[in-house]
Amino acid sequence: QVQLVESGGGLVQSGGSLRLSCAATGSSFSSYAMGWYRQAPGKERELVATISSDGAINYADSLKGRFTVSRDNAKNTLYLQMNSLQPEDTAVYYCNADRDAAFYSGTFYPAAYYWGQGTQVTVSS
Secondary structure (H helix, E strand, C coil): CCEEEEECCEEEECCCCEEEEEEEECCCHHHCEEEEEEECCCCCCEEEEEECCCCCEEECHHHCCCEEEEEEHHHCEEEEEECCCCHHHCEEEEEEEEECCEEECCEEECCEEEECCCEEEEEEC
16 A cells, blocks of 8 residues: 655745655555646646656656656655746646556566645746
8 A cells, every 4th residue: 555645835926946745655666657647627637747667757748848757766755846837837736656567676566556635736927
């Protein structure tokens, strides 16, 4: 079982920056592909960025160049650095852990999928 706890959200002015963190409890954090998603009021949840267990990174096309995802497996933590924030970035940001059933570093792990509770990011104009 993994629990994901996001932090770092808040109110920021347009053009500002925030750094979100997602702390994972439990073991085998490094075996998960991790991701950030966001959901604005009245809209569907959308991909922000993902980082695989071996470090491959994927961003939503519209966010490339402003957002940077990273992970620290030693600290069981996922990060999202957000720069040049705009009012349209206002949303609840969610952390996701996703793992296919497979061997990771010689150990077999079952499939698993978890969400955090989200952290609010509000960008004022």
